[in-house]
Amino acid sequence: MKAIIWFTGLSGSGKSTIAAKLKNELESRGKSVCVLDGDAIRSSQHRHLGFSREDIRENNRLIAELAREKANEYEFVLVPIISPYREDRAMARQIVGPGFIELFINAPLEKCIERDPKGLYKKALAGEIPNFIGIAGSNPYEAPDSPDIHIQSNTAGVEHSVIQILDFLKSRGI
Secondary structure, eight states: OOEEEEEEOOTTSSHHHHHHHHHHHHHHTTOOEEEOOHHHHHHHTTTTOOSSHHHHHHHHHHHHHHHHHHTTTOSEEEEEOOOOOHHHHHHHHHHHOTTEEEEEEEOOHHHHHHHOTTSHHHHHHTTSSTTOTTTSTTSOOOOOSSOSEEEETTTSOHHHHHHHHHHHHHHTTO
């Protein structure tokens, strides 16, 4: 069975780091894996999109369609993307169809601000990045109500998080 793992969480929660480690682990087991990193796709293919509500929805839709296409080539498609709105994640699940797995990488906003690997929170809090997800009232982060997998990245290390994901996949026969 093919799996598209849709990592959602705030910027700095650990989505890309965990996805990279999971990719390495799956490949070491002989699996074919593609990572569609939300930041990389936005900065290359979707540069025309901003951070308005409509642009976020469109970015999520386009990435979901790309993930569905890549699932024809790979056993696992990993999609680390903030994807802040429940409605958009439901749309992605509908576009992708069977094999969609919602993975919530949960870290408190304070921890993400503390980590701030790209310096984005510092800029957002200084007013340099308008509409920043989780900071701007116009773009709140809506945590999933019932994700398929829920990881507390502020308490679980990367290795433990990957084991938790692998255990979930095994329990589903994937």
